[in-house]
Amino acid sequence: MHWLYLAVAVVFETTVAIAAGKADGFTNVRWTAATLISGGIATYFLSLALLTFDVGVGYAIWTSVSGVGIVLLGAVLFGQRLDRRKLLGIATVIIGVIGLQLSGSA
Incomplete structure (x- = not known):
């Protein structure tokens, strides 16, 4: 169940980043509320x-995982560029997460 909780937390953390980007410095009330x-x-x-x-x-x-999701959503939803360095960074993060998971701490 802890993995499900973590997955839900990742989805909402990714939402925080997208909503905060749309909140215009917390001047847009709806996006600010979505962020909070x-x-x-x-x-x-x-x-x-x-x-x-x-x-x-x-x-x-x-x-x-939230950071990777935000980068990928930025590319898909907002046309932000994914270059080799970003892809290498994503691969490094994924390898790191796998390493943490294999450490047997959960």
């Missing part, structure tokens, strides 16, 4: 996942 509500939900589900995961490992996986 998504952040609260993401943090709640992360806290549930951290009941099982080591804090450092769970948080590292949460931020890493």
